[in-house]
Amino acid sequence: MSSSRMHLAAFVTAGPGRPGGWRYPGSVPGWLSAGYYQNIARTLEDARFDLAFFADILSVPDRFGGSPDTQLRNGALGSMRLDPLHVLSSMGAVTSHLGLAATVSTTYAQPFTVARSFATLDHLTEGRAAWNVVTSFQESEARNFNRDEQFPREQRYERADEFLEVAGKLWDSWEDDALVLDTEQPLFADPDRVHPIRHKGDWFTVQGPLNVPRPPQGYPVVIQAGASAKGKDFAARWSDVIFCSHASLESAQDFYKEIKERAAAHGRDPEAVKILPSIAPVVGATTAIAQQTFEELFDLVPPLGGLSTLAYHLDVDLSTFPLDERLPDVEVPGVEGHYQEVREMTEREGLTLRELGKRYGGRVEGGFIGTATEVADGLEEWFGRGACDGFMVQAPYQPGGFEDFTRHVVPELQKRGLFRKDYEGSTLRENLGLPRVQSGEWANRVRRAAEAAR
Amino acid sequence: MSSSRMHLAAFVTAGPGRPGGWRYPGSVPGWLSAGYYQNIARTLEDARFDLAFFADILSVPDRFGGSPDTQLRNGALGSMRLDPLHVLSSMGAVTSHLGLAATVSTTYAQPFTVARSFATLDHLTEGRAAWNVVTSFQESEARNFNRDEQFPREQRYERADEFLEVAGKLWDSWEDDALVLDTEQPLFADPDRVHPIRHKGDWFTVQGPLNVPRPPQGYPVVIQAGASAKGKDFAARWSDVIFCSHASLESAQDFYKEIKERAAAHGRDPEAVKILPSIAPVVGATTAIAQQTFEELFDLVPPLGGLSTLAYHLDVDLSTFPLDERLPDVEVPGVEGHYQEVREMTEREGLTLRELGKRYGGRVEGGFIGTATEVADGLEEWFGRGACDGFMVQAPYQPGGFEDFTRHVVPELQKRGLFRKDYEGSTLRENLGLPRVQSGEWANRVRRAAEAAR
Secondary structure (H helix, E strand, O other): OOOOOOEEEEEEOOOOOOOOHHHOOOOOOOOOOHHHHHHHHHHHHHOOOOEEEEOOOOOOOOOOOOOOHHHHHHOOOOOOOOOHHHHHHHHHOOOOOOEEEEEEEOOOOOHHHHHHHHHHHHHHOOOOEEEEEEOOOOHHHHOOOOOOOOOOHHHHHHHHHHHHHHHHHHHOOEOOOOEEEEOOOOEEEOHHHEOOOOEEOOOOEEOOOOOOOOOOOOOOEEEEOOOOHHHHHHHHHHOOEEEEOOOOHHHHHHHHHHHHHHHHHOOOOHHHOEEEEEEOOEEOOOHHHHHHHHHHHHHOOOHHHHHHHHHHHHOOOHHHOOOOOOOOOOOOOOOHHHHHHHHHHHHHHOOOHHHHHHHHHOOOHHHOEEOHHHHHHHHHHHHHOOOOOEEEEEOOOOOHHHHHHHHHHHHHHHHOOOOOOOOOOOOHHHHHOOOOOOOOHHHHHHHHHHHHHO | OOOOOOEEEEEEOOOOOOOOHHHOOOOOOOOOOHHHHHHHHHHHHHOOOOEEEEOOOOOOOOOOOOOOHHHHHHOOOOOOOOOHHHHHHHHHOOOOOOEEEEEEEOOOOOHHHHHHHHHHHHHHOOOOEEEEEEOOOOHHHHOOOOOOOOOOHHHHHHHHHHHHHHHHHHHOOEOOOOEEEEOOOOEEEOHHHEOOOOEEOOOOEEOOOOOOOOOOOOOOEEEEOOOOHHHHHHHHHHOOEEEEOOOOHHHHHHHHHHHHHHHHHOOOOHHHOEEEEEEOOEEOOOHHHHHHHHHHHHHOOOHHHHHHHHHHHHOOOHHHOOOOOOOOOOOOOOOHHHHHHHHHHHHHHOOOHHHHHHHHHOOOHHHOEEOHHHHHHHHHHHHHOOOOOEEEEEOOOOOHHHHHHHHHHHHHHHHOOOOOOOOOOOOHHHHHOOOOOOOOHHHHHHHHHHHHHO
16 A cells, blocks of 8 residues: 555446346436436545546447347346446536546547547546546457457557557647636737647647647546556556456455556656555445345346356357356457456356356455445455555445445444545545646656667 | 427537637636536526537637637637537536537547437436537648548538438437346346447448437437538438528528428428527617627627638638738638628628628627617517527627526517427427437438439
């Protein structure tokens, strides 16, 4: 841990949420209405969460059997997703401190559009915008964007590097004091402090300037989940916040150490990179109630729902294997970490593929099931033993899971002095303990990287 | 007019507004904050406006002298623009009936992204989304999106036709009742009612389905400003609402008649196409106060601000002509209607180019300057004599101009039975008197057009 207090982010889904969670009693099916997300936003802000985070995907995944049907039928993770940026704007309208993070792909968007979008969100929310950078890895996403197949991973990351370089240049294209607003002269904006960027690269040619003044935070907070070697390096170079998934405290500690070292190797302050493992705590008034809740939630996980999501996470068509046998060894082009996780589950618990689907869909990252005290004990241990700077909290069912956590676990963490009782600042960077980004910061990082490569 | 009541839209700017308007006393420079737009939204909804509309541009225009400096210095129309979609989401959060229209270009975006974005906005606002379709025509926009120069107009419109065709297919890819939400079976969405679109065209290849259920309105309301022959035909084929700019009642009548005929030629009900000329009324307690207000506003228009905006509207570098002589005859690749307007102004009033810049920037479309009664008389005449179905109301200064209009002119229109006192429905289509769009509507239009072309 790099500070005495942890940071808490909420992993919200602009759709039915975790596998089977939509079937849990009281899981209001309000995913299409603004009020549903605004209520979650109020709950999180009342509890002083750092930020609400939305993952995203640009298709209904069809990696299971070449068809989206299994995802749709089971209300699996990719079955339905609203555009997270609009959801965030709605949430921003009813909150004043909560950070707002949306996933946007660098593979299927343009830097001018994305830089402008986050600059706008950062202005409208007075410095609370965050961008989760992904490169997308589903063939079904490529096929929604004029391609028969996606770019290879190496190319996607090259594009992402250049995308972020261009975004930084666009945010810097207005100096901080460029907007003068002198009605007398008149001088609205000082042209000497607004600069074309004239970027010409392998992927993008962008003249600039942006048509939005520099964002309140300088740049929005940048988030990334990097599991592959390439991903970890990308995250260490660019990210303010990194989220990850670990089956054990030990693997979280290893990851934490490695990322902080990589960040330092990029000339960055390791304290300025916050690492938040994903957890899906199930909280109850007693241990037995929490366990019972977990079991009932587990019962609701449709095996093929979990399996079709695993298929897209691994990027392997799992429909081609017998459901009542074990998953054989396979080549995994997708998320390597998830494959290790399910290999271990299969071996340890002797699961068939069908059982694995349910087990994967119903898994509780971090394994935190218990009373508020027990869950807080677990979080305190991870935090205290150098496994993280805080947590990315998933709700086992939405929105109730967030209420369980904020009403019971957060007060316990506050009592122990492990979590804030009041926001430290007004912008997300201030609350994360990160400095406002000075103009030219990313250009400098790109320059250092180029020098190091020589 | 196609109904006894007119429709009112507000032309809001996510930036400094009309030329010089930002210099008018009381024009709070709040263009970067959500509260500023939310207050405008409340004002418009209290007055029962049909919708708030945001124009857009994807660059700071540099058509005047090859540099954005003149736009920036003068706070001209393109100097600064927030991303309108986020502004709308913020406004949607504090209103329940006001329609919300954003401009998105078909030339620099992808149909999957845009269809999803408007479907999301339509869900979050329960049926209040509208899309103003533009093809963009500034070289400076092309240069922010990897191109040295833009596509020729013909190609931009071909792309736009296919873009809308794909968007319609994506909105239709979920049948209206596809979301079942049966927690028992379980059956989240019925795969038999969600369909890949498998579009393969000249510009786009999109597999689908969309990952958002069909929007509440079927399709969002589609808006277009078509001035060229190509544009008028495009608007008559696709648009629910058309906005336009006319110097005289007669030209508005001609345009109205022509568009309704073109819509009928496309097999559409002419009543289902609403035509709203742009006006910028200046309202005062007495005629003399209104005139004085107009003159003071006019004084604040920076000549080069107006001229640099005219340069981008005409797509002609006006910096190459002497400022103290008349504008000579020029080739105009941009908006033909604006050129005719400024030719007439130049001839009639004997203006130098510098004077024309001020005159163009400070012009009051429709010429409505006076008391609420006088302005209402003018609007009633246009509406009653078949020039329009209502108006696109600009504020001569923002946000005060909207308050002047809604507090004084709207009650006068209501008294005369020309404008609603209460919303007729809950969706924008209902308030515009347009039916919800049935699945397949656009596919049918495309088929009819193809048959007609044979």
